[in-house]
Amino acid sequence: MRLRFYSFCIAVSSLSLQAQIVSGDDILEKVDRAMNSKTRIVMSTMVIHGRRDIRTVQAQSWQRGTSDAYTEYLAPAREKGTKMLKLNDMLWTYSPSTDRTIMISQHMLRQSVMGSDLSYEDMMEDPHLPNLYSAVTSPDDTVNGRACWVLDLSAKKEDIAYYSRKVWVDKVRYIILREHLFAKSAKLLKTVDITEVMNVQNRWAVKSAVYKDVLKEGKGTEFNVLSIKFDDVLPDHIFTKASLRR
């Protein structure tokens, strides 16, 4: 009898543990821990599918936490030398052709970056999803052959760009493999599909992704990570306006 009671207790506690593990907010916290790092240095390419042509933009970024980022464009020749600095919610760009540093105004933040499907605003968003959204789970799904939890995120606060999101989270790697961004009216605005991931320094990171503004025609923008380094020490001078003119 005692044995039965212990077995029942173990079963109940394991069930509650499982329930805890699969709660949407918990998953989101784990995703946040898995995807964010103190610093990162990323070399990437962005393949922009335009109406008439396809452009590939190569850039190197230095990121500190989620608030600061410094990006230098390396190719094509037309964009080479263009730099961007994000400090909290402010963004500056430097163009070598005009030798000027311009602060991107609020109105301009809606414009796309280099003609891609990403807006400056998308780039500047706080990526700590648990700060912004509460999550509930939906029936599980599979993305690229990987079992995923599906989370429906709804905004915790009012001043947020996307009122709701749907994310597909890899059950093993805790990495987002697909994301849908919705308007307040529940109309789908943007999609992000992670097509390839890689393991670097014992953590999973995005290798290739496709961003798509659903309201716009086209194939979207491919984002490919060529190399990534986590938690390197980055000097403070990188995240200053002076570094834009260097």
Add this chain to the structure above:
Amino acid sequence: MLMLKLAYRNIIGAGMRTWLNVAALSFAFVTIIFLKGVYNGMNDQVERATIDALYGGGQYWHERYDPYDPQSTVDAHGNIPEVLRPLIKQKGAVPILIRQGTIYPGGRFRNILLKGIDPQQKILAIPVSALAERNRTIPAMIGTRMAKHTGLHINDLITVQWRTSHGTFDAREVMIVNIFKTTVQEIDNDQIWIPIDIMQTITELPDQATMIIMNKENITIPTVPGWNFRDLNFLLQDLHSLVEMKSMGGSIFYTILLLLAMLAIFDTQVLSIWHRRKEMGTLMALGMTRTQLIGLFTLEGSFHGILAALVGALYGIPLLSYVARNGWGLPQSTDDFGFAFGDRIFPSYSLGLIVGTTILVLVITTIVSFLPTKKIASLKPTDALKGKMT
């Protein structure tokens, strides 16, 4: 009377020389009146159209609103002032809410202004009554230019994306229920009009507006804290500056024309005095004083102006009335100037313009005719009879 008869006979007797001068002067006459009429017509036409379709009897702007700064529309909204509510209820004023938005015609990104207006309003000459139809989709209205640029037609559905007052993206489909034609680009280019109550709901700005347009008959303009009243003088200052600038440009053209005509008259007078030395001597010998002689020659010169006015009236009245009736066609590119010129300009000739121009030309002709006659003042009758100038 004798002087008049003599002057008239002399000038008619001069034949072709007189008629050439008269033709040149009458051309200057008609051109001046035509150009001035065109500028007056342009001013009146644009002013009328803009007041009817956009300015009304003046506008209250939210203190943060600046039409030249697209960023300002984000924050330029406030509760409709209490003091103006009774007026709005009596249809003596109409609130407009403006927000930035984005549409994707043909899959392309396009920034627009989303404007909310009361479909029952009668203050502005915009056919907004079509917005009163309520189906499941949001009714929307655009101008012909916007329709042309976006390829939209009536009953088309288009997704509009905007931000709520909290900055959250929202997007819905709107149905184009009306496409209106207007000469006023400021209510057409890159703009979508929807009912204000729907606009206030979807943008989460209940009971708010960006501007309040007053009826033309409103005489009392109360001071409203947080709102700046812009009267028609303020709103039309760009138009008046443009017309003034155009008028200045035109005045250079007709000054040149007038100068050419005056040069011809001056030349005729100088030649006339040179050729008619013996005649002058005879007239002086017959008892005409030098002053009378100067008067005679000046009168002859002035007759050019009078004849030019008559000849100008002969062909100018039918020509200018035809243009005033049928208008003067403008090239397509004029539409991009940013003013409500329309397809044609209908010149406006006021009595003041015609009388003023006639007096101006007559005075200048008289002065120009007088200048060469100063030589007569020192003329000796004996020398003149011999054909000499002293």
